[in-house]
Amino acid sequence: MGQITLQFCAFDSAVARIIAWGTESDVGHVDIVLADGSLLGAQHEGGMGGKPAGVQVRPANYLASCGGYNIKRVALPTSDVCEREAYDWAQSMIGTPYDTKAIEGIALGDNWSHPGRLICSGFAAGMLTQPSHSFIGHQLERPWRIITPGQLLLICNGFAPVVSI
DSSP states (O other): OEEEEEEEEEOSOHHHHHHHHHTTOSOOEEEEEOTTSOEEEEESSTTGGGOOSEEEEEOTTTTGGGTOEEEEEEEEEEOHHHHHHHHHHHHHTTTOOBOHHHHHHHHHTSOOOOTTOBOHHHHHHHHHTSGGGOSSGGGOSSOGGGOOHHHHHHHHHTTSOEEEO
16 A cells, blocks of 8 residues: 655745735645655745755755744555556656746635646645546645645545644
């Protein structure tokens, strides 16, 4: 049996604070946890974890250097095939630019997402809604590209327990 692990957190950045405030959530960011513990996700600021902005693999401890706190993980059970396909899709997105306009849209309650750009939670939700492993697709109330970290955490909690670390 496979699993997909997501790590949610809050941290000290203007964008993360806007997302948490605008969505009344205690988290403003999400990454995908890879087998070696590193984190794959979309970040708005370049230099985090020594990587440019956008979708990148970052060291497991990169959030400590940017004030990460309120860290929660959820391990979603899935088949081995779906796990492999999900991680393959996520890896194929490395280098995708960050979608700053989508954050403005979230703050204003509108869909301003741009094709070819992703926010952290849109990236994680996209991984979970690909055709072969769409076990959360029917739970989404807005397009996966602009789902917020708090919304994704609530949906995932319906499939597996959330653990604070």
